[in-house]
Amino acid sequence: MRGNIYLYILVMAGVTYLIRLIPLIFMRKEIRNVYLKSFLYYVPYVTLAVMTFPAILSATANLWSALAGFGTALILAYRGGSLFKVSIVACLSVFIVELMV
Amino acid sequence: MSNKIIPWKNGIKDGIPIALGYFAVSFTFGIVAKKSGLTPFQAVFMSAVNLTSAGQFGALALIGTSATYLEMALTQLIINLRYCLMSCSLSQKFEAGAGWPHRFLVAFGVTDEIFGVSVCKAGKLNPFYNYGLMSVSIPGWMLGTFCGVVSGEILPARIISALSVALYGMFIAVIVPPAKGNKLLTGIIISSMLLSLLFAQLPILSQISQGFKIIILTVAIAGIAALLFPVKEAAHEG
Structure with missing residues (x-):
């Protein structure tokens, strides 16, 4: 027998929401401990870097367009482009390279 | 308002x-x-x-x-x-x-x-x-x-x-600007990417799911970085 799809969805939604909510509820004070503070300061940079590379290389139809998108994003971000600009131009460069290759 | x-x-x-x-x-x-x-x-x-x-x-x-x-x-x-x-x-x-x-x-x-x-x-x-x-x-x-x-x-x-x-592209736009001119952050970002690549390529490590890989690498790299390079109070700008 298959379970009820809506119950499955509610179970997964409940678990996922609690994972996100619990730290926000229980960590209400500013952490004073220098080590923990530094750790949490570095978390986003490490997480986002790990998620981006090498996953970006296999995100598109071929490696060349992925490299074009990656390179474009790095250059524009280094020049201080906004999130929107960096993201859209990276998409465009993937599109153009895939038209050529 | x-x-x-x-x-x-x-x-x-x-x-x-x-x-x-x-x-x-x-x-x-x-x-x-x-x-x-x-x-x-x-x-x-x-x-x-x-x-x-x-x-x-x-x-x-x-x-x-x-x-x-x-x-x-x-x-x-x-x-x-x-x-x-x-x-x-x-x-x-x-x-x-x-x-x-x-x-x-x-x-x-x-x-x-x-x-x-x-x-x-x-x-x-x-x-x-x-x-x-x-x-x-x-x-x-x-x-x-x-x-x-x-x-x-x-x-x-x-x-x-x-x-x-x-x-x-968006992730890159988030992490690159603060790393510009900051050798420490640049080093942390590059090491994170290289270790992530290593995890994706090595035989046993590549079996680890993406979610766990993110947790393991984040805890390890941010943990070591915090130990070696504690952030000063002033560096709160994020």
Whole structure:
């Protein structure tokens, strides 16, 4: 027998929401401990870097367009482009390279 | 008033690339959901209340094998545990006096992307910025799911391929500017990418799921960096 799809969805939604909510509820004070503070300061940079590379290389139809998108994003971000600009131009460069290759 | 409207508008602007990237990912999710036998409503409902790509793909596989509800709960816990780490980091950006409703609402939108963009904003977190991000990215996630279920492979593969890079482009736009002229952050970002590559290539390590790989590498690299290079009080700009 298959379970009820809506119950499955509610179970997964409940678990996922609690994972996100619990730290926000229980960590209400500013952490004073220098080590923990530094750790949490570095978390986003490490997480986002790990998620981006090498996953970006296999995100598109071929490696060349992925490299074009990656390179474009790095250059524009280094020049201080906004999130929107960096993201859209990276998409465009993937599109153009895939038209050529 | 402008303390709410302006951050909300900024959130919407920064949320557009998230929405485009979400559209590409959830479009694929919609196609798979249809193949797994979900109706369009069920698929969109799942997207609306979960907002988690790996978790939702995992759920489809479980529903296909008639898993128990406990298995479903444990799988989601494991796949999505990284959000716990992100919420810990985000909790420190909240004003100490921020009320409960804001915490409950912001929690709903803790995704890789919304977290990444909001946590790297200078200064304290303004919940309305997060609401702005959520008010475009959640519809993008739901719309992509819907289009994937109903239209299948109609959307040209080229468009999906190009949009697939949007989220990564955004991550790069978040982490590169603060690293400019900061050798420490640059070093941490490059080491993170190289270790991530190593994890993807080495025989045993490449078996680890993406969610756990993120947790292991984040705890290890941020843990070592915090030990070697503690951040001074003044460096609170994020």
